[in-house]
Amino acid sequence: MPLALLKYGLSSKHPEDPHLRWAPELKKSYDVVIIGAGGHGLATAYYLAAKHGITNVAVLDRGWLAGGNTARNTTIVRANYLTPEGVAFYKESVELFRTLSVELDINIMYSERGHFTLAHTDAAMRTARWRAEVNKHLGVDSEVIDAAGVARICPVMNVSDEARYPVLGALYHPPGAIARHDAVAWGYAKEAMRRGVEVHTQTEVTGLLIENGRVKGVETNRGTIHAGKVVQAVAGASSRVAKMAGFKLPIKTIPLQACVSEPVKPILDQIVVSGSLHVYISQSARGEMVMGGATDPYGLYSTRSTLDFKEGLMGHMLELFPFMGELRILRQWAGMADMTPDFSPVMGLTPVENYYIDSGWGTWGFKATPVCGNRMAECVATGRQPDLLKPFAFDRFRTFDLVGEKGAASVGH
Incomplete structure (x- = not known):
């Protein structure tokens, strides 16, 4: 631990940051x-x-x-959407994110990792090609790669034919990133x-x-x-x-659950998403595996978490990443997603x-x-x-x- 940080932590005198003074009364x-x-x-x-x-x-x-x-x-940043309107919108967001640490004078820990949207069927591959073309026309870096390309970029992923849902390829989006929410x-x-x-x-x-x-x-x-x-x-x-x-x-409000594993040494650099399996995963800067899936199948104003979510998520996650079999879940939580038609x-x-x-x-x-x-x-x-x-x-x-x-x-x- 740096000496300056230790001294700061042990000190009883900390100057108040005038930028974070809360107004005591409402006008x-x-x-x-x-x-x-x-x-x-x-x-x-x-x-x-x-x-x-x-x-x-x-x-x-x-x-x-x-x-x-x-x-x-779960802090994923990307612009590889499907419609021209969506791609243009999120493209501007990615551009703003890239300079946000300087603009706000705070380290948001923005880290470009590369984003995979896996395809397990021929239909999913067609959609990936569609998205890639829309992205390219609007200046967003995305391309379709085959299973061998996925294995080359992300060697820890199981892309073998023996999987229940083999990976046929993916939409690869190099600017995909994570940031500290x-x-x-x-x-x-x-x-x-x-x-x-x-x-x-x-x-x-x-x-x-x-x-x-x-x-x-x-x-x-x-x-x-x-x-x-x-x-x-x-x-x-x-x-x-x-x-x-x-x-x-x-709008229909539906719980959306996620969880993280105990921290481990860096092993997964990319962000991996499967729309067919309804799972996604990335590794945080602290080493936790940040995982989630689809929204719950019913509307509810609640942030409770469930065992069903974990069971369904881990079945697919362990097939993609068998090495995670020894990891323990550290935390689980839920948010409320306001879904439009x-x-x-x-x-x-x-x-x-x-x-x-x-x-x-x-x-x-x-x-x-x-x-x-x-x-x-x-x-x-x-x-x-x-x-x-x-x-x-x-x-x-x-x-x-x-x-x-x-x-x-x-x-x-």
Whole structure:
């Protein structure tokens, strides 16, 4: 252990970081109130202040900063989606992630690993080729490789013909990466607060003030707050909060489970996903195997974990990586995924004037954190739907102009 770190840990005097001072009292009004102090809400607050000069902003959360789905995801970053709209959106997010440590002055531990989407059937190989072509046309690095190519890049994976579901090939996405989720959230919080944004935790929104179709403020367990504009970024609670605003979202909330093993020495450098087997895995910087699968088969507002999940996951995981047979599960958890019918988010303007929504993230919210914050801030500041967000507008469900991403997001990752 470095001597300087040891001395810091044993010292009883630590200077307070002025950038993380919490505002003790709520003001009576703000230009913008953001409901939800997760990655998306904090990123929106940061970009409002940094890019648009809007600093009279309050971020409210009924729990703790980044204590919801931001703390319950598995930190995969990628842009190898299926639709042109999705690829362009996540491409911008990857580009923002690459410079985020410098911009936020915090090490988010961004690590490009390479991302495999395994194919076990001829149909899956056709989909991989489709995705690769869409990716290439939009400048995203993806290619289809055969089983021998998978074995060459990831020699610890079992690609033999003796497997129950043999690997025929994969969509390989070299920019696929992982990052430290809590560092991303705290970095955005720190820099937003440094610019004057207030973050209030343990502050539950209990109602919305709406007059003549226009939002005027929010009711909380700490009193009434008037606001010029309100942004909803509450992940699994999206439907409940939208109901307060008077409209219904086409969203079903489903638990999404994950787990990590005990830490071991580095052995798996890549991120491996199988949509057919509904599993994914990567190894963290601490050596843990971070694993997950598909959402639960039923809707539920709960973050409980189950034995069924572990049993189903490990059956496929041990076939792909037999060496994991001796590892023990260290932790297991669940988040609440707000799934839309087309597996794409709902972002931007709503039927209520000056009320903006950031929802429907399902299993892919963390990887969109920077682009979501950047573009939602633009939407709030200008009052217009940015071009990048137009495909994800709320009214697409009325016109049936859907963005079908199920082929690229059919596994919880």
